[in-house]
Amino acid sequence: MNLTVTNGQIGVRPPVTKPHPGFFYEVGEERFRELVFDHYDLIRDSPIAFLFPVNDEEDFAEAQKHAADFLIEVCGGPDYFTQTRGEHQMVGRHAPFRIDEEGRRVWLSLYIPLLEGLVDEGITPEYIESFWNYLDIFSMWMVNTKS
Numbered sequence: 001m002n003l004t005v006t007n008g009q010i011g012v013r014p015p016v017t018k019p020h021p022g023f024f025y026e027v028g029e030e031r032f033r034e035l036v037f038d039h040y041d042l043i044r045d046s047p048i049a050f051l052f053p054v055n056d057e058e059d060f061a062e063a064q065k066h067a068a069d070f071l072i073e074v075c076g077g078p079d080y081f082t083q084t085r086g087e088h089q090m091v092g093r094h095a096p097f098r099i100d101e102e103g104r105r106v107w108l109s110l111y112i113p114l115l116e117g118l119v120d121e122g123i124t125p126e127y128i129e130s131f132w133n134y135l136d137i138f139s140m141w142m143v144n145t146k147s
Contacts, residue, residue, distance in 0.1 A: 001125040003115060003132045005108050008101055008140035016141070019134045021076030023127035027118065029077060035114055036068040042110040048103045075131065100147040104139050111135060 024032060040063070044054050053059035069080035115128050 001116070001119065001129050003112050003129070004136075005105050006136050006140070008104060008143055010101070010143050010146055013141045014137050016134065016138045017130075019075045020127050020130040022124060023131045024072065024075035024077045026123050026127055029072060031121075032072055032075070032077070033068045035118075036071060037064050038114055039111055040064045040067065042114075043107070046106055046110060048106045051099065051103065074134065098145040099142050100145045101143055102147050104143050108135060108139055 027035065040052070040060070043049055043052055053063060066084075069084065073079050111132070115132055118128050119125055
């Protein structure tokens with residue numbers, strides 16, 4: 001399984017392939033939410049914590065939920081994000097935040113041990129890698145500030 005962070009550049013938006021829907025179906029919604037929430041918990045003590053509402057529990061919990069809803073939908077699950085937040089427009093939603101390549105790399109690296117752990121839970125490595133590939137490429141779209 002290859003979970004390598006691809007080098008990105010500000011303003012470069014490569015084509016994105018959605019994850020294989022088998023990832024969501026093997027992981028299941030409850031475990032998927034746990035995965036995203038665990039990622040956010042790692043963010044709390046990371047160099048990019050300042051980009052998240054870590055000092056407001058209610059706002060932080062809402063951000064976790066929105067992230068999980070979005071990723072569930074992208075992976076072929078129910079369209080919770082669209083129902084509650086409307087069109088994705090993720091570049092615009094992230095525009096107010098100064099996201100540089102280093103921040104993107106930190107954000108991605110926090111997912112690596114969580115995704116590697118899914119192998120021990122019986123999740124197909126190819127499905128995990130398809131989710132990773134989506135995160136890796138799509139996160140390039142969010143970079144809006146030079147490092």
